[in-house]
Amino acid sequence: MSKSRSFSIYLLKEGFDASNALKDNHKLDAEVVGENLPEGSSLYILDTPPTAPWWKGYFGIQEPLTQSLKGAIIFLPVANRTFAITFGHVYHNFHEASYEYDFGLRVTLNCLDPEKLKSTDILEPSGAKRQRTQVPIDSDLTFFDFDRDTTILKSLTGKVRAEYKGLFGHATGASNIRISSDVTPEGLPGLCEQLLDLYSSETYKVNFPDIQNISPVRDPGTIALLNVRLLDAVKAKSFDLALSAPKILDYHDELWATFSGAGSGLVYDDIFIGRYYEYLEICEVDFNAIDNDTLKNHCLVLTNEDGEARGERYSIYKCLVFDTTLNSAKQTYHLCEGNWYLVENDFVTRLSTYLDPLCAATTLPNFNHEDEGEFNKAVAATGTAILCLDKTSIAPAGQKAVEPCDLYELKNGQAILHHVKISTLSAQLSHLFNQGTNSIHLLRDDDESRKRLTGLVEEKAPAGNVADFTAPIAADNFKIVFGVVTHKNPAAKSANLPLFSRISLMRAMKDMKRMGIDAELCFIKDDSVTTAGKVKKRKPRAKKQADDGIEEAEAA
Template sequence: MSKSRSFSIYLLKEGFDATNTLKEDSTLEDGVDANDLPEGAGLYVLDSQETPPWWRGYFGIQKHLMQTLKGAIVFLPVNDRTFAITFGHVFHNLKPESYEYDFGLRVTLNSVDPDQLKSLDSLMPENARRQRTQLSVGSDLTLFDFDRDSTILKSLTGKVREELKPFFKHATGASSIRISSDVGPAGLAALCGKLLELYQDDTYKTSFPDIQNVAPVKDPVIVDALNAKLIAAIRAKEDNVVLTIPDIVNYADEMYATFAGEGAGLVYDDVFIDRYFEYLDSNGFNLATIDVDALKKHHLVLTNEAGQPRGDRPSILKCLIFDSTLDGGAASYHLCEGNWYQVDGNYVSELSTYLDPLCADTTLIEYSHDDEGAYNDAAATAASSLCMDKENIAPAGQKQVEPCDIFKTENNLVILHHVKRSTVSAMLSHLFNQGLNSVQLVRDDSEALENLKALAVDKAADGEEAEILAAFEGNRFKVVFQIITHKDKTAKSLNLPLFSRISLKRTMKELRRMGIDAEFCFVENQVEAAEGKKKQRKKKADDAPEAEAA
């Protein structure tokens, strides 16, 4: 039996071959003799000079120790396409725009046995969480806790179906496909022909339905085209370009922001794209010349009221949310935290179909307050409810868990309102998770339930205790997400960023599985954006007592 060997294989785009795929600064050699290359193949070899490992000099090791890197790329034309088969660490010599970025993953999905998966790399774009899940025995996708609605598949490993084992035994797919095969040099063309056939197939949609509803865009050609759409929209000041803080912000603390990268800026008490335009204009920057490099150079700076920086300084590009399409294509594309994602058009429609019926008119007052804390107090009073903001129902010795912001009982139903002044993806995802986690704790932990009951009774007005206790006896709960925004409530779920919609759908489905009613509402934000103000200068020892403006 022939020995099985590992191969990493890329499929080049149409129009690329051995003559135009390697980077201009590549150090790979061609013209190396090889007796068993497949017909028509080209060979490029990495044969670097020997060097001592860095740790030899670090520890003063006297023994003569040397290391070197060896590698090769074989370019193999098959059926009017060209494959790049790489050995060693040489793939970075390929031009980024030269190969198909979905080749390895798609071939793997079409070739593996759905019940023999071994490893899965995934990404949750709403919080950029990456993880690898591995199982000791082959299993189906359900045992990997992969959520098709909210998780992006980055890489997949598994044993292939029986009919493909004459070609290769197992596969790992991402941009390239890594396979184990006992095929000899003469059989590489047939192997690559089979891989091309699998790449052009879409039967994986039956074995793995909806597994690529959302996929990262890696192809630099597509990224450049999408960036061009973004720049055109910014120059035209289109309404669908949104500037956000790409992190969870505690609005209980003072939160101000300014901009950097083009000169001094005013300090604002909130973040809007128009503030960025004002900043550029005040520093003489012509918006008609803005490009992606400028978006990377310019930064949003979180500060205190005096304009002193605190926390991170994300680039403006990382702060933008933008949806677009490409001419002639059915797919939608979403920009989030500086990365582009391709979203299946049908999936976007399905999100609205699922979520919009769950959008209700709010029962709370409009927002015209200094902060969420003040609003929660006022809204609870106006609705004859109880303010639970910053309260704790966690069992003894556990981390604090806030039950909700506003608590109400009605018709033997316990209603938990969770309030957030934002339509920023990360903050909304945090809100939805908070609402789910708190009601799960109340339903699953008797101590947490008793803590909530005691807290409600303690806060209740005279004569209301009986109604509250009766509602708890019924063990019926409702969760309401109250989102404070300037946006038009008639847009319903479209007011939320894509990944927030995905997160909300996942949360709503889980609440329904628990038998808990849930809805989301929009509270009108009546607070006008305040004018920017200059930073306060640090006082010198001989300064007058009054703070001066810089």
């Protein structure tokens, strides 16, 4: 029986082969002959000069120890395509645009036994959370905490189905496919031909339905096309674009912002795409000359009211949130935190179908206040059936504070827990939905948290009605309402939210449903007046000179 060996296999894009798939500055030697190379293939070798490992000198070792890197790439033409089979760490010599980025994962999905999985690498794009999960026994995907609606599958390992055991026993797929096989050199063309057939198959949609609702776009060619769509939107001053700091911001703190990269700008007390357009106009930037480098070099800078930077600045490209389509609107793409994602259109439809019926008209007044805190206080002051619990906590002693809600409303014997957030930006909304689910979980699972909520309500409830306000807590009779303050039209329903916020909301709503909690989404009309930007407060000359001296010293 032949010995099983490991192979790492890439599929080059159409138009790429050994002549143009490698970077111009690669260090591989092409003048190599192998007696057993498959017909038509070419071999490139990596053979670095021997050097001492770093730890030899570190520990003062006198023995003559050396090491060198060895590797190889075999380019193998098969059925009008070219495969690249790599050995050792040589893949970084490929041009980024030369190979199919979904080849390994798709082939793996098409050949693995869905009941015999071993390992997954996943990404939750809403929080950029990456996780590898391995199990000691053959398992199906449910054992890996994989949520098809909120998680991107980056890599998958497992045993192949019976019909493919003659090819290889195990497979791991990402951009490439890694397999162990006893195939001989003359059998490699046949193996690659079958891999090409597997890449073209859609069998995975039966064994792993909806597994690729969202997938990262890593193909440089596709990203270039998407960036053209993005630039077109910026040049047209489109308000389909959103601008958001790529982190959760605490609006209880003083928050101002300005822009840099094209010159000095005004200081603003809010962040949205119109402010960036205004900055470009003030700096007399030619919109038609804006390119990708412009968006990456311009920055959103968080400041205090005087325009002094707080040390936080983010590339405009990383701050943009944008949805667009390619290929006659058959595919939807989403830009978030500088990364593009492909979203299945059926999944987008399913999000709307699930969420739109949960959208309802708000019972709260229009927003015309400085911030959420002032709004919550004002709403609570308008009647006797609603209490402001903003900035309170029901967390057990010693744990991080958890707000029960912003507004506690008594209605028909039920406690309505209102969670309110200004803006329809992804980071803030995901935080809002998580806050709502964390709160209700505590109230359901922890006696101390329910007692804390009861105490808060007793303190704030009108005299004589305390028992009425606390009764729903004892009866576990709650309803969750997420209230989003926005200028957008409520008739658009869930489409008002960025893609990843819709995903986070659907996850939260499903969680509520499992607990038997009614929940809905409302849009609160924003009647606040957009304030004009402010000129940065200039430093006194003496202080400025001192600061400039410090900066020059630091630069030196």
